[in-house]
Structures are given as C-alpha cells and as structure tokens.
Amino acid sequence: MYSRILVPVDHSDTSAAALAEASKLATEQHAVVRLIHVIDLAQFAWSANEFLDVPQLQASLKEGGEKLLQERVALLESQGIKVESALVEIWGGQIARTIVDESSKWEAHLLVMGTHGYGGLTHMLLGSVAEGVMRHTHIPVLLVKADDRPAV
Structure with a gap:
C-alpha cells in the first residue's frame, strides 16, 4: 500500500518518534524510506551578520544536517530497510511547502512526521510545520507525537 515513505527528520524527540513509526510501516510494507532534513540558510543572513560569521554558521548547519542524516540512515539500514536521504537547503522559504x-x-x-501538538498562544507564535504540510499536500500524512514513545 505505502511503498514510498518520506520522513522529514531533525534533532527533536517528535522526529525520532515519527522515524520509529515510519520504520515499523516500512518493515511491514517492504517500503523504501526517504529521509530529508531541511535547513534554512537564510536564518542568520538577515540579522546580526556583523556579529556572527554567517558562512561558518551555514556550514555548521549543513554539517549537522549531513551527520543527522547519516545516523538515521545507518539506523534504518541496520533494520533491513531500504533508505535514501537528502539534505534540502532553502533560503528563507517555507519549510512546510518544501517538505510537500x-x-x-x-x-x-x-x-510521516513528528508534531509537537502545541495549541493556543504557543501555536500562534511558533506556527506549525505539520499543519502547513497538511494544508498543502495531496498524499496521506501520519503525524506522530513524542509523548511516552521510545526514542529511536
């Protein structure tokens, strides 16, 4: 049924919980998993650039993203899951739209993606990548919260 599962990953507990669910589905469905990590290289370019080494920060984001992907790929491969990965760089775009x-x-x-499940003022201030994905995608989305789930 689901032979191609896309999982956006980051360093959060909710991302780890989503990856655990995706690995279960991939094993059951004999699916290929594609992991993506989205980095916004513009997040430091617009402010405080006279105080920060922006190219160094951007390089650090890329390096951290690649390391995260390598670790997650190795984890899934150790479970016998076919996996691909991509580091996706954006410049000030919407992360949700990029994922879609x-x-x-x-x-x-x-x-399959994690969600913090924030509501009220926190949701209004921080927004929700998961909500943005739900608004724009045409494929099924499984949202996973990290509540009491084992980390991957």
Missing part, C-alpha cells in the same frame, strides 16, 4: 514539494518530486505515497 520534496514528497511530490519523489512521488511519496505517505509522509
């Missing part, structure tokens, strides 16, 4: 675009390009059948 990547899922379309890769022709994903399912998107």
Whole structure:
C-alpha cells in the first residue's frame, strides 16, 4: 500500500518518534524510506551578520544536517530497510511547502512526521510545520507525537 515513505527528520524527540513509526510501516510494507532534513540558510543572513560569521554558521548547519542524516540512515539500514536521504537547503522559504514539494518530486505515497501538538498562544507564535504540510499536500500524512514513545 505505502511503498514510498518520506520522513522529514531533525534533532527533536517528535522526529525520532515519527522515524520509529515510519520504520515499523516500512518493515511491514517492504517500503523504501526517504529521509530529508531541511535547513534554512537564510536564518542568520538577515540579522546580526556583523556579529556572527554567517558562512561558518551555514556550514555548521549543513554539517549537522549531513551527520543527522547519516545516523538515521545507518539506523534504518541496520533494520533491513531500504533508505535514501537528502539534505534540502532553502533560503528563507517555507519549510512546510518544501517538505510537500520534496514528497511530490519523489512521488511519496505517505509522509510521516513528528508534531509537537502545541495549541493556543504557543501555536500562534511558533506556527506549525505539520499543519502547513497538511494544508498543502495531496498524499496521506501520519503525524506522530513524542509523548511516552521510545526514542529511536
């Protein structure tokens, strides 16, 4: 049913919980998993650039993203899951739209991602990448909260 599962990953507990669910599904469905990590290289470029070494910060974001992907790929491969990965760089774009675009390009059948489940003022201030994905995608999305779930 779901032979191509896209999973956006970051360093959060919710991302780890989503990856655990995706690995269960991938094993059951004999699916290929594509992991993506989105980095916004513009996040430091617009402010405080006279105080910060922006190129160094951007290089650090890339390095950290690549390391995260390598660790997650190794984890899934150790479980016998076929896995691909991509570091996706954006410049001030919407992360949610980028995830949806990547899922379309890769022709994903399912998107599995973590959500913090914030509500009220926190949601209003921080927004929700998961909500943005839900608003723009045409494929099924499995949202996973980290509550009492084992980390991957």
